[in-house]
Ligand SMILES: Nc1ncnc2c1ncn2[C@@H]1O[C@H](COP(=O)(O)OP(=O)(O)OP(=O)(O)O)[C@@H](O)[C@H]1O
């Protein structure tokens with residue numbers, strides 16, 4: 001019984017983890033149909049800000065939950081204004097440009113902080129379930145994933161900003177004729193997506209520590225989750241996160257963590273062979 | 289209705305997009321070598337019907353038979369390989385290539401190099417655009433592009449030719465040449481023509497099918513169609529339900 | 533637009549240049565220069581794998597490093613096990629090509645969009661990189677070859693004369709063999725591009741729907757091109773392994789994939805000569821900048837990539853060519869040449 005709970009919690013954690021990692025990317029993809037190839041470096045930036053500010057005396061929760069999203073969000077807005085804005089309608093070029101940005105950021109951070117790993121200890125101790133110990137941080141991750149999805153849903157569903165976002169998502173030209181400045185909507189979207197990614201990076205920092213090239217360890221999972229999910233932010237991320245999280249955790253239980261990612265990709269490829277626009281391209285199409 | 293065997297038939301063909309039924313239960317039959325005009329107001333489902341025939345869309349239900357073979361759900365290239373050629377409503381050309389290269393690309397699929405060259409030049413000549421052979425088609429006028437696309441389709445020597453609004457954007461003399469070309473083509477292949485241009489239709493049409501809201505509305509000789517009140521009404525956008 | 537290979541001066545110039553370097557180069561260069569130039573030659577073979585499929589088939593792969601690395605590891609493992617290098621060299625082409633065909637099948641028959649293709653090819657590279665990094669333990673061995681994880685495989689055999697496993701090539705000979713491969717590859721690709729197969733590729737790049745409506749099997753055609761590109765990248769990987777006599781997981785790195793993109797963009801998508809020139813110039817540049825120890829290599833690469841996308845989207849050679857053409861016809865109105873489209877020659 002205890003073991004079942006542990007396994008269940010582990011799977012839930014894996015799902016939540018994918019959701020947190022991919023949420024920022026999914027917001028941007030859902031609105032703008034653009035994949036931010038520098039996603040991993042936005043995570044990295046969130047991590048660095050968390051650890052740097054914590055080392056400078058800011059309480060961990062503040063640096064993780066406030067500073068990281070704030071700074072990365074602002075950074076995202078700058079990137080959107082300087083780079084992405086010029087590449088609307090040129091999807092491939094925006095992939096290439098953000099890839100360039102990713103290399104630039106890795107190089108830049110290496111020049112400033114050096115190629116070393118820095119870290120803080122994981123907060124929240126652990127809980128015991130029967131004979132097993134569960135890190136409290138895992139439960140926090142699960143909670144945050146749920147809260148994130150809820151927040152996005154509430155904003156999209158019930159606020160006027162959400163209405164504008166949904167209108168733009170459905171039909172940008174139409175929204176424009178109704179007086180929506182789509183250019184601002186995209187800027188805000190990119191900023192918001194970046195902020196969510198910054199938060200994810202902050203949450204990551206205590207788990208893995210930070211290093212300039214840490215992004216590569218997480219982008220594969222994020223990308224796969226988003227493209228298998230398809231264009232709907234919430235339904236896509238949740239369904240893909242659930243499916244892929246379960247698969248990767250299952251494989252990890254069976255063979256160890258090395259093959260987890262490979263299994264993810266294989267599952268995604270097979271799924272995309274069947275549903276080329278991702279899960280929400282065919283199923284749950286009308287959802288958010 | 290025929291002594292000749294049909295080259296193309298559809299049975300209860302349906303194509304739905306979400307809530308929209310663009311092709312609604314169509315039973316269509318075309319004899320070998322027949323020239324058929326397909327009329328209908330905007331949005332009647334004519335282009336969608338063509339797309340179902342050529343595998344660009346997979347019908348929601350129903351069957352398509354070509355030359356006795358059930359080709360429902362086949363890949364486009366396989367259907368074309370059977371001998372179907374289509375000029376789409378939105379011109380589909382290799383814009384960066386020359387007119388000659390476009391036509392040759394089609395001829396080359398059936399013929400060896402020297403023969404393909406000959407065939408392509410012959411087709412350009414026949415369509416009256418030999419002087420445009422070396423021009424990049426992306427830079428040609430709309431009517432000229434239509435002719436290039438027609439030459440491209442014919443160079444594949446299809447047994448069934450589908451033409452979706454071939455006269456659109458054409459000047460008067462171009463249109464006359466097109467009509468002659470269509471009539472000549474129909475001596476060697478079955479042809480279905482979709483057009484809104486009535487002057488053009490009058491020159492070529494014999495037996496005619498009218499689509500309305502995805503379904504076959506009338507099938508009769510062109511004179512009969514022209515004088516049919518109900519057909520006039522659907523074209524004028526009035527309520528046609530009563531008449532039907 | 534159509535250009536005949538026989539009357540294209542660019543083609544003859546590049547071929548002649550290749551042959552001249554092949555025969556005269558070793559007479560004039562010292563060992564260090566030969567080693568340096570051999571590196572450019574190997575990377576040129578690598579860049580052609582992308583320049584071909586992207587420029588002449590419109591297939592954008594963000595993961596050429598996956599095939600490059602696969603070729604490198606295939607060659608190394610096979611050569612260590614077999615004790616000779618000829619058959620391993622063939623495998624370095626064949627295995628990545630087969631893998632490319634399988635991956636291409638999923639992507640093209642799944643009709644994935646451009647964004648999805650980009651992401652999938654990139655992720656494949658990442659996963660290879662991750663997997664191979666985890667093979668440090670002694671249990672990860674194929675025959676006599678230990679994969680070595682992040683330490684890589686040391687002492688990869690030097691190329692030998694086919695049939696004589698003891699007759700190793702010296703650096704000068706190795707350069708000549710590689711230069712011959714590059715020249716031959718360039719000529720063969722140009723012939724392929726000018727052939728009917730190549731015309732169909734170009735047609736598909738221009739308008740997939742029309743190509744299918746003419747009866748061409750677009751997806752199969754793309755899989756073939758993609759697999760060919762994968763094979764060429766794999767062969768370059770094999771050359772890289774034997775040139776360095778050592779490989780590590782960096783052959784699978786994202787930088788390696790990015791470099792292929794950068795060189796192709798810099799040289800111009802839709803040409804073969806441009807990307808080769810870009811390899812030489814940019815590798816030389818980053819060598820010099822690297823020696824100065826101010827700027828990080830990734831920083832330079834990323835910067836170049838962003839500048840290329842934002843400011844020189846057509847690429848170096850076409851921009852140069854257009855510039856010269858514009859100078860020549862200044863005052864008169866330019867007749868042809870749609871922006872963003874590049875004449876498929878050179
Ligand atoms: N891909 C699609 N998705 C959704 N609806 C579609 C799609 N293609 C066509 N339709 C709808 O199907 C109906 C039939 O369209 P179709 O283009 O076949 O008409 P048509 O008879 O060719 O009209 P026209 O004479 O204007 O060319 C229209 O209501 C159109 O909006």
Ligand SMILES: [Mg+2]
Pocket residue numbers: 334335336377452
């Ligand atoms: Mg139509």
